[in-house]
Amino acid sequence: MQKHLIKLAVVIFIFVGLAGCTGSSTTQSLETPELQLSAEGPLYAGANSATATWEFDLKEVLGKTDTEVSEAKITSVEVVLTAADTLPAMEKMVFEMTSKNTPMTRIGLYEGKITPGQPFALTIAAEQENLASAFADGKITFVGDFDVLDEEYMGNVAFTLKVKFELGTN
Amino acid sequence: MKKLIAICAFMFACTYAMAQDANAIVGVWEPGNGKARVKIDNIDGKFYGRIVWLKEPNDPNTGKPKTDVNNSDASMKNVPLRGYRMLKDFQYKGKGIWEEGTIYDPESGNTYTSVITMKDANTLDIRGYVGVKTFGRSDTWRKLKVN
Numbered sequence: 159m160q161k162h163l164i165k166l167a168v169v170i171f172i173f174v175g176l177a178g179c180t181g182s183s184t185t186q187s188l189e190t191p192e193l194q195l196s197a198e199g200p201l202y203a204g205a206n207s208a209t210a211t212w213e214f215d216l217k218e219v220l221g222k223t224d225t226e227v228s229e230a231k232i233t234s235v236e237v238v239l240t241a242a243d244t245l246p247a248m249e250k251m252v253f254e255m256t257s258k259n260t261p262m263t264r265i266g267l268y269e270g271k272i273t274p275g276q277p278f279a280l281t282i283a284a285e286q287e288n289l290a291s292a293f294a295d296g297k298i299t300f301v302g303d304f305d306v307l308d309e310e311y312m313g314n315v316a317f318t319l320k321v322k323f324e325l326g327t328n
Numbered sequence: 329m330k331k332l333i334a335i336c337a338f339m340f341a342c343t344y345a346m347a348q349d350a351n352a353i354v355g356v357w358e359p360g361n362g363k364a365r366v367k368i369d370n371i372d373g374k375f376y377g378r379i380v381w382l383k384e385p386n387d388p389n390t391g392k393p394k395t396d397v398n399n400s401d402a403s404m405k406n407v408p409l410r411g412y413r414m415l416k417d418f419q420y421k422g423k424g425i426w427e428e429g430t431i432y433d434p435e436s437g438n439t440y441t442s443v444i445t446m447k448d449a450n451t452l453d454i455r456g457y458v459g460v461k462t463f464g465r466s467d468t469w470r471k472l473k474v475n
Contacts, residue, residue: 204380205411209371252407262376262416267407285401299372303411
């Protein structure tokens with residue numbers, strides 16, 4: 159009996175110790191400002207890449223000092239094709255992100271037609287790497303690969319982009 | 329003062345030459361099996377390769393465009409293979425070598441650590457491996473001239 163009690167005490171002690179080591183973590187949402195995802199022409203039939211860069215001061219965007227991002231994942235991506243005089247027919251978008259210390263990670267997929275001025279939300283990957291390291295870098299590059307259906311288009315194409323993150327902070 | 333200007337000019341020239349060398353990999357390449365063509369781009373100083381052409385673009389069973397059916401994440405199995413970014417995060421290390429990247433094999437769904445060595449202006453040696461470079465597999469890619 160005494161042995162069991164000692165074992166139980168040890169287990170409780172380990173749990174309490176682990177809980178103490180994790181510190182106080184909180185979860186918060188963060189939305190990027192409206193970014194411009196742009197692709198420079200000429201664009202050809204098939205997949206073409208548009209990129210957007212978000213540079214930020216972590217203290218400023220979190221509104222706190224001495225805060226570290228320990229967990230980060232994307233919860234939504236909304237894209238709108240900017241209207242222009244002439245645009246090629248477009249569909250589908252595969253969305254990825256990278257930073258200096260974060261490998262290119264696939265985040266989302268949209269499978270329908272892309273129409274100017276009409277927002278479309280992407281299906282977000284169920285399995286995401288922890289993107290926390292990107293927040294330590296202070297600069298994130300988003301990449302949208304979209305399909306052009308016309309044979310070629312000589313102009314540029316721009317999208318507006320908003321990305322929502324869920325962050326775990328210490 | 330003249331010395332400082334000379335040093336700055338030398339450093340600028342070195343940086344410019346390094347960037348030129350790094351971008352030597354940018355272009356459209358064909359793997360040894362000829363089943364695909366991959367366009368390598370520079371995105372924010374790292375190098376990525378997307379499949380831009382497939383010899384057999386459609387799945388013979390469904391007649392529809394091939395997708396990443398071997399992806400372990402069910403939500404991403406519909407990502408089309410044409411346009412797929414299969415080379416990721418390569419960094420130029422000098423002397424015609426790009427490292428710290430990965431190569432994805434869509435036929436198996438596996439990702440390997442990879443190193444790219446430029447043999448000459450039109451030939452790349454791409455080595456994929458797990459853990460130890462010695463136990464990997466290499467493929468020779470040739471550059472395509474795009475009009």
